[in-house]
Amino acid sequence: MRAPYAHEERAARIVAEPADAREVAELVRACETDGISLAAMGAARTLGEIRKTPVALGVSLNRMRRVIAYEPADMTVTVEGGVSVDELNRTMEPSGQRLPVDPQRPDLTCIGSLIAASHAGPLRLSEGTSRDLLIGIRYAGRGGKIVHGGGRVVKNVAGYDLMKVLGSSFGTLGIIVEATFKVRPVPEHYAMALARYDDAERTFEAARALNDLPLAHLEVLSPAAAESCGFDGKYVLLAGLSGSRSEVASQYAAAARMAPGARLIEKEDARAAYACLRDFDFLSQSLAARAAVAPAELASAMLAADAEFVAHAGSGVAELFLNRMPADVRATVARWREIARGRRGHLRVIHCDPEVRPSIELFDLPNSGAMGLMRRLKTAFDPAGIFNPGCFVGEI
Amino acid sequence: MRADGFSSAYGCDNFVFPFGRGGFRDRGIRSENPSIIARATAGANAVSAICCAIVHGVSADVIGIAATPLDSRLVDELAAIVGRDGIVSRPSELKVYECDGWTVEKNSPDLLVMPRTTEQVSAVLKALWRRGLPFVPRGAGTGLSGGALPVNAPVMICTSKMNHILAIDLANRRVEVESGVVNLHVTNAIKRDGFFYAPDPSSQQACTIGGNIAENSGGPHTLKYGVTTNHVMGLTLVLADGEVVELGGWAEERCGYDLVGAVVGAEGTAGIVTRAVLKIVREPEDHRTLLATFADVEAATRAVSAIIAAGIVPGAIEMMDQLIIRAVEDAFHAGLPADAGAVLIIELDGLVAGLDECAARVTEIARSAGASEVRLARDEAERAGLWKARKRAFGAVGRLAPNYATQDGVVPRTRLPDILRVIGAVSKKYHLAIGNVFHAGDGNIHPIILYDERKPEEVRAAVEAGREILAACVEMGGSLTGEHGIGVEKQGEMPLLFSPEDLIAMTELRRVFDPMERSNPNKVIPRPGSCVEVAAPRRQVPI
Amino acid sequence: MASASSGAPMRKVVDYELLFDCVHCGLCLEACPTYALKRAEMDSPRGRIYLMKALAEGRLPLDSDAARHLDLCLGCRGCETACPSGVHYGRLIEDARAFVEANYRRSLMDRTRRAIVNAIFPYPARLRALLAPLKSIERAGLRPALAAMLPRAMREWIELLPPLSGCADERAAMPPAADPGAPAVVVHHGCVAQVLANSENLASEAVLAAAGYRVVRMANTACCGALDLHSGNRDRALDFARRNVRMLAACGADAIISAASGCSTAIAEYGALLRDDPELAGLAKSVSATVRDLSALLLERGLPTMRKLECTVTFHDACHLVHGLGVREGPRKLLSSIPGVRLIELAESDLCCGSAGNYNLTEPEMARELARRKVDNIIATGADYVVMANPGCEFQIAAELRRRRANIKVIHLARFLAMALAG
Incomplete structure (x- = not known):
């Protein structure tokens, strides 16, 4: 037990650092008995954002960073919840493999947070998110019981899919202590095609054409986003090209046909540009939100939003942000939300000033039928209401 | 017999389970099979304890005891909803619905309903709900684990008439279908435009999207492209009480809990899926x-x-x-x-x-x-x-023997040689030919055990051989099923893979959707009736 | 229960062992036209096999339900193409039909309908006699008026008939043989076909001659027996088969074809049908082995230069051509080889049109539904011609197209080729 560090103060009042799953389970059991709220907190970034008030007990998995099993030939890896994505990928690097999920700051994102907060980056277009790669999970849930779902094989439909239930549950159902992923080979080569445009319409139009290629990722950046990533110019289109040398070359040739003037960035430069894109810091903006809409309608959503953005074209997901606080934050969020909903999607606020946090609904509300089931799920998995209460959808 | 009697029943050396399929007969529902005589041997004791833990505290209704037998008024009421041509009630016609692709066990439903719309499904389920009747959903009946076998579920609801593709949206890479649409028909509808629907089970020319969703089906090309759960974005689900719920949608990210992910692979125990939004993929160059x-x-x-x-x-x-x-x-x-x-x-x-x-x-x-x-x-x-x-x-294996049972174990890829050796040994031990055709890329084996259903000892041997292979898979760090589902076939083996806590959590999850366990009851999670050692397959009816 | 399966079957319905080829996988379901429409298991091949088995084992009485589901089968054998286990569905359904005919009493209406069909269609002379007055009525332009006066069941039969004035109901002169040493081909002229689709027979002979074959004729033609076999009249079917075996063998041709693919398939299966015949088993086998498909023969020797036909065509796969004889690519290749012709693929091209021998006479409702579905698909192609290689399909599809007033021409493959050669 310790007091929270400064950056954790918005997340928790006291922090525990259990050494293993059994200790996590004991904490849960004790909290359940006494009705104390608790939440796993990784680097406390997401938890700090979504809490209106800190939870009583923050569970840091800092001491649970073991890689439990890694079988390069099976392409599976089992790790404790506290390992960071970066650490994990460094472990697998000698075997030429990686967990191809690229959250912002992988060095700060632990596996538990990756799963629970469903962090993902540009590579979601080609590799999916942790949802698609998670094949087994172990968590401390209701009554301090350690429960596991899935397994350690890449294909498995035995039993109910607890991985999906815990995934993107924002710590409201239990504390993830262990996870098994299928992993992928690191592509031989990576390069980036970059094109600049004066207006958003043309940029998105080019992106639409490029989306027919099997790209690693595909982004459209608004001027402020482009600038802070170090790309001068107005709207920027970035297409990730990966594979063998000839595959990268053929994709670039095709990209250059579809987006005339596209420039090729290679090797170290490409990797640096990609890291810049991946680690774009929304948390230092005044207001940031993630919209997910029907993929073809992303362009019109961005055009309507009147905000800066990093748009993951192809997957229909985009981060919107403003670097100056709007006069009426609630109205801005409401307007953005309408834009997303009108395009068969929804919007989640990922960052706002702490002062306005209490007045903003961060999570979009699902329809009432789904919401009813979600409340039942919460009650079934957390009858005492101790896991990160009161800040998820519908104040779950 | 009420649930509170169960605990006293456990731990006895010999007892008769009151809620095997024989239970139906006691309640006036036609059933040909005898009660299962279970012998709680030493080996089965641990298993029984798990079952006990799961059933503990559950009301009698939950374990599938029908409140009222079927009557003609129900038939009339359902016919008014779906039309006479959407109802099959004559025993001779219901016979053909007594099994799916898993033919070792058979049991006819007492009534078959074929709704055409979500609204009809909802109205039908409401009518059943009022009478406390459990039901079993069925697509094309190509499943290989007995997922569509009625077990204490007198009414079968077949989605075969809900077979329309509702929307093809290439720009959004989405197709919206009714759940009775045949898997291959989705790809056929978009092939010309250079797209395909990636999950491609071997039965894709007949199996339905709804069935794929229930079983979280795979197929050869899922090695690279992922299984059903990676391609289902949204669902319309009718809960057991008839409530219609929309889950997920067209966007990649979910809003709130990932309920779509929980329903896919739930083997029809969460309710009846009537529509789905699927993600489609560009054909590779x-x-x-x-x-x-x-x-x-x-x-x-x-x-x-x-x-x-x-x-x-x-x-x-x-x-x-x-x-x-x-x-x-x-x-x-x-x-x-x-x-x-x-x-x-x-x-x-x-x-x-x-x-x-x-x-x-x-x-x-x-x-x-x-x-x-x-x-x-x-x-x-x-x-x-x-x-x-x-x-x-x-x-094609049907040409070699009258019957076969296909297993669906998974092992870590590196253990493939080991499991194949085990299969060879099992084949010798039971004197049964076993063929192997499988998805080697993901370690998903499909030993095909050949037998002749007219020889009871061969049927028994085939079931035993299958179990032995699955146990070996689990021992090697693998799983009981990669894509066929647990169904009734592998219920008894679930405790090999999951602890009582795991199974309780899964049961809780299922009850979020279906608190009374009316939708496809007695599947997936082991039940006392299925997790004791049975001397012979629970029911062995020829054909 | 278990004992019922371990012993022998209780009733001889079909060859019991053949039932065990079916592994209940369900891959046949969507290939079955009745399942495609009715969406119910008992109207699927897998379901019907299940019924046959239950009937054989005495677990099911032969009641109106069982008979109904077996009757509704078109015998198109689409399921055989789909079946991975090699189930001999055609044989199973033929035997099951014979069992139903022998053991089940149908309604008066059904019996009458079937009696008329059985008494007239296999006999060209009777059919000619019946049609003679109709031909006069048609010449007087009164056919629509007559049809309007008749009760529905008969009206639909009349509607199915092609314009009788267009039927070249006589034997034309034999086309000249190019080379006396060329392989000889005999075209089986069929029963209904020689009355209503003789131009198809003659066109087949003409294109074969053009490709350099020596065309020979049978001294006399009898029904191939398929109609009887498919409707459970096994004895008469055997009788027809024996007569045909003798007559075809007497022709001494190198190849046997028929403009009706149902007849080709029936002849190709004489060997299996007569396998227990003490006298003709061997001969039947060799006759069956001689059956070929028109398109294969034409592709083998090649056709002379054809004139340009600027048009779009689509090809409908007659069931017994594609599922019985396994011919799919040949006709398409021939059509595509004609200058100016653009072939458009037909959706569900191998789903039965509902004609199915005399099925559209005995099961008009299901037949009509299938015709509608077929014609929907044909209209969707926007083609000028829909080509097929079976007169039964021609009548069925043309009737539906007439009802829809759709301006798409129905034509037999042989006649289309003859048209291209005419220049």
Whole structure:
């Protein structure tokens, strides 16, 4: 037990650092008995954002960073919840493999947070998110019981899919202590095609054409986003090209046909540009939100939003942000939300000033039928209401 | 007998379960089979304890005791909802619904309803809910684990008439379908535009999207593209009480809990899915399909590991052993080497630019793993021929024996040689021929156990052999099922894989959707009736 | 229960062992036209096999339900193409039909309908006699008026008939043989076909001659027996088969074809049908082995240069051509080889049109539904011609197209080729 560090103060009042799953389970059991709220907190970034008030007990998995099993030939890896994505990928690097999920700051994102907060980056277009790669999970849930779902094989439909239930549950159902992923080979080569445009319409139009290629990722950046990533110019289109040398070359040739003037960035430069894109810091903006809409309608959503953005074209997901606080934050969020909903999607606020946090609904509300089931799920998995209460959808 | 009597029943040396299928007869519902006499032997005690833990505290209603028997008023009421042609109630016609692709166990429903719309499904379920009647959903009946077998579920609800593709939206890469749409029909509808629906189970020419969702179906090409759960974005689900719920949608991210992910693979126990929004995928620029011939299965599996280790992710790697090669060759003359010990079908797809290089590497790797020949399919016709042979291999085996049971275990890829040795030993031990055709790329084995249902001792041996293979899979760090589901077939083996806590959590999850366990009752989670040792398959009716 | 399966079947319905080829996988379902429409298991091949088995084992009485589901089968054998286990569905359904005919009493209406069909269609002379007055009525332009006066069941029969004035109901002169040493081909002229589709027979002979074959004729033609076999009249079917075996063998041709693919398939299966015949088993086998398909023969020797036909065509796969004889690519290749012709693929091209021998006479409702579905697909192609290689399909599809007033011409493959050669 310790007091929270400064950056954790918005997340928790006291922090525990259990050494293993059994200790996590004991904490849960004790909290359940006494009705104390608790939440796993990784680097406390997401938890700090979504809490209106800190939870009583923050569970840091800092001491649970073991890689439990890694079988390069099976392409599976089992790790404790506290390992960071970066650490994990460094472990697998000698075997030429990686967990191809690229959250912002992988060095700060632990596996538990990756799963629970469903962090993902540009590579979601080609590799999916942790949802698609998670094949087994172990968590401390209701009554301090350690429960596991899935397994350690890449294909498995035995039993109910607890991985999906815990995934993107924002710590409201239990504390993830262990996870098994299928992993992928690191592509031989990576390069980036970059094109600049004066207006958003043309940029998105080019992106639409490029989306027919099997790209690693595909982004459209608004001027402020482009600038802070170090790309001068107005709207920027970035297409990730990966594979063998000839595959990268053929994709670039095709990209250059579809987006005339596209420039090729290679090797170290490409990797640096990609890291810049991946680690774009929304948390230092005044207001940031993630919209997910029907993929073809992303362009019109961005055009309507009147905000800066990093748009993951192809997957229909985009981060919107403003670097100056709007006069009426609630109205801005409401307007953005309408834009997303009108395009068969929804919007989640990922960052706002702490002062306005209490007045903003961060999570979009699902329809009432789904919401009813979600409340039942919460009650079934957390009858005492101790896991990160009161800040998820519908104040779950 | 009420639930509170169960605990006293547990722990006895000999007892009769009151809620096996015989339970129905006691409640005036027709059933031909006898009550199951269970012997709680030493080995089954642990299993019984788990079951006890799960059933503990559950009301009698939950374990599927029907409140009222079917009556003609119910039939009239349902007919008013779906029309007379949407109801089948004559026993002679219901006979054909007594099993799906898992034919070891059989049980006719008492009534079949074929609704045409979500609204009809909802109205039907409301009518059943009022009477406390459980039901079993069914798609095309191609499942291989008995998921559509009625077990204490008098009413069967078949989605075959809900077979319309509602929207094709290429720009959004989404297709919206009714759940009775046939898997292959989705791909057929978008093929011309250069898209496909990736999950491609071998039964894709007949199986439905709803069934795929229930079982979280896979297929050869899921090695690279993922299984059903990776391609279902949204669902319309009718809960057991008739409430219609929309889950997920067209966007990639979920709003709130991932309930779509929980329903996919729930084997029809969450309610009836009536519509789904599917993600579709661009056809790769080109394919290279290779046929590699090996002297034995071990060499073939070595090649699989070596290919994966080289950082190559093929679209599919499929293996067939000698028994299957012969059956398939007799049936389709696909040009497989009839005297080979094993073959691999390796499909590479992607950009033309990288394919030949990649094919050359794979050829090289296969050769050094011992392949005597590696042949490249020359054209689309030859490629189609190979896939036809592979996808219809199960059926081709029908030419070798009157019946077969297909197992669906999974092992870590590196343990493939070990599990194949186990299968060989099991085959000898039980004197049953076992063929192997499977998704080698993901370690998902499909031993096909041949038997003759007219010989009761062979049926018993086939069931035992299957169990032994599955136990070995679990021991090697694998799973009971990669894509067929638990159904009734593997319920008894679930405790090999999951602890009582795990199973309780799963039961809780199921009850979020279906608190009274009316939708497809007595599946997936072991029940006392299915987790005791049975001397013979629970029910063994010919045909 | 278990004992019922371990012993022998209780009733001889079909060859019991053949039932065990079916592994209940369900891959046949969507290939079955009745399942495609009715969406119910008992109207699927897998379901019907299940019924046959239950009937054989005495677990099911032969009641109106069982008979109904067996009757509704079109015998198109689409399921055989789909089946991975090699189930001999055609044989199973033929035997099951014979069992139903022998053991089940149908309604008066059904019996009458079937009696008329059985008494007239296999006999060209009777059919000619029946049609003679109709031909006069048609010449007087009164056919629509007559049809309007008749009760529905008969009206639909009349509607199915092609314009009788267009039927070249006589034997034309034999086309000249190019080379006396060329392989000889005999065209089986069929029963209904020689009355209503003789131009198809003659066109087949003409294109074969053009490709350099020596066309020979049978001294006399009898029904091939398929109609009887499919409707459970096994004895008469055997009788027809024996007569045909003798007559075809007497022709001494190198190849036997028929403009009706149902007849080709029936002849190709004489060997299996007569396998227990003490006298003709061997001969039947060799006759069956001689059956070929028109398109294969034409592709083998090649056709002379054809004139340009600027049009779009689509090809409908007659069931017994594609599922019985396994011919799919040949006709398409021939059509595509004609200058100016653009072939458009037909959706569900191998799903039965509902004609199915005399099925559209005995099961008009299901037949009509299938015709609608077929014609929907044909209209969707926007083609000028829909080509097929079976007169039964021609009548069925043309009737539906007439009802829809759709301007798409129905034509037999042989006649289309003859048209291209005419220039």
